Amino acid sequence: MADDVATRFFPVRDYDLEATLTSGQTFRWIRTQAGWIGEIEGRWVRVQQTPDGLLAECSTSERAGEWGWFDHYFQLGINYSDMIKLLPRDEPMQAALDYCRGLRLLRQNPWECLAGFILSSTKQIPQIQQIVQRMGQRLSTPLTLSWLDTPVYSFPKPEIVAEAGESILRECKAGFRAPYLWEAACRIQQGELDLESLKNVSCDEARRQLMTLNGVGRKIADCVLLFAYGFQEAFPIDVWVARALHEYYFKGTGTPGLQEMQTFSQSHFGEMAGYAQQYLFHYIRTNRKT
DNA sequence: TTCCAGGGTAAGC
DNA sequence: GCTTACCATGGA
Numbered sequence: 408m409a410d411d412v413a414t415r416f417f418p419v420r421d422y423d424l425e426a427t428l429t430s431g432q433t434f435r436w437i438r439t440q441a442g443w444i445g446e447i448e449g450r451w452v453r454v455q456q457t458p459d460g461l462l463a464e465c466s467t468s469e470r471a472g473e474w475g476w477f478d479h480y481f482q483l484g485i486n487y488s489d490m491i492k493l494l495p496r497d498e499p500m501q502a503a504l505d506y507c508r509g510l511r512l513l514r515q516n517p518w519e520c521l522a523g524f525i526l527s528s529t530k531q532i533p534q535i536q537q538i539v540q541r542m543g544q545r546l547s548t549p550l551t552l553s554w555l556d557t558p559v560y561s562f563p564k565p566e567i568v569a570e571a572g573e574s575i576l577r578e579c580k581a582g583f584r585a586p587y588l589w590e591a592a593c594r595i596q597q598g599e600l601d602l603e604s605l606k607n608v609s610c611d612e613a614r615r616q617l618m619t620l621n622g623v624g625r626k627i628a629d630c631v632l633l634f635a636y637g638f639q640e641a642f643p644i645d646v647w648v649a650r651a652l653h654e655y656y657f658k659g660t661g662t663p664g665l666q667e668m669q670t671f672s673q674s675h676f677g678e679m680a681g682y683a684q685q686y687l688f689h690y691i692r693t694n695r696k697t
Numbered sequence: 698t699t700c701c702a703g704g705g706t707a708a709g710c
Numbered sequence: 711g712c713t714t715a716c717c718a719t720g721g722a
Binding site for chain 1: 718720721
């Protein structure tokens with residue numbers, strides 16, 4: 408039956424599931440009393456933090472026993488202690504690292520990630536989550552288990568969004584982002600932009616292609632490069648990261664321009680700049696709220 | 698009420 | 711080239 412559930416424990420140290428799922432890189436996980444419920448590539452998934460790792464459950468309607476997709480999504484193969492050694496040893500970076508040790512970068516589905524960040528502009532994270540949730544309710548069929556009353560909606564594929572049209576996206580409260588998302592869905596559905604092929608090109612080339620989409624600039628492209636394609640050198644600069652750079656690294660030198668911050672981040676944070684960015688973002692956004 | 702939110706675009710200098 | 715108004719919506 409589709410209600411059968413497979414369970415597996417993944418031993419992993421330094422993995423902060425809560426920080427990872429609430430740090431604004433993904434918008435669709437639901438917190439419940441019994442862990443986080445979500446969907447990965449069509450599978451119903453529940454994940455719980457334990458002292459020594461992650462406890463995972465998934466629906467077994469397809470290929471039970473193969474968990475490579477889980478490992479890939481949560482990036483369990485990353486050598487965490489080696490990774491953080493590559494971060495700069497300056498004081499603010501170490502403070503951010505101490506604050507959210509175990510925060511990880513996920514490897515998400517490119518279309519869902521792209522769509523989520525097209526919807527993100529001048530929106531707070533809870534509002535982005537609401538729009539994504541409405542789109543799922545409107546355009547997807549729920550994944551659910553009979554004994555569980557929390558339905559999970561997959562994110563609608565490009566062809567579904569393309570056919571739905573802009574007006575439905577506006578009804579989901581996408582606002583002025585609705586035409587951007589609809590156009591992106593149409594171009595992908597028609598094969599004008601191949602998100603799969605971007606896995607095989609350089610970071611710069613993938614960024615160039617993403618930015619041909621209307622409504623996708625440097626920041627949104629960098630989010631997709633980092634959270635979906637695994638380009639760890641990508642360094643998305645939003646209002647919070649700009650604030651962090653200004654306060655921690657450009658103290659007393661006037662307001663740095665975007666280009667200046669971009670150049671600095673590349674030379675200062677190195678090949679793991681994307682992790683540095685995520686730590687600074689989560690640190691300044693959640694630690695400092697009054 | 699006003700300001701701000703994981704921005705981008707196009708019009709105006 | 712660089713700055714600025716505007717886009718839609720809800721929370722603080």
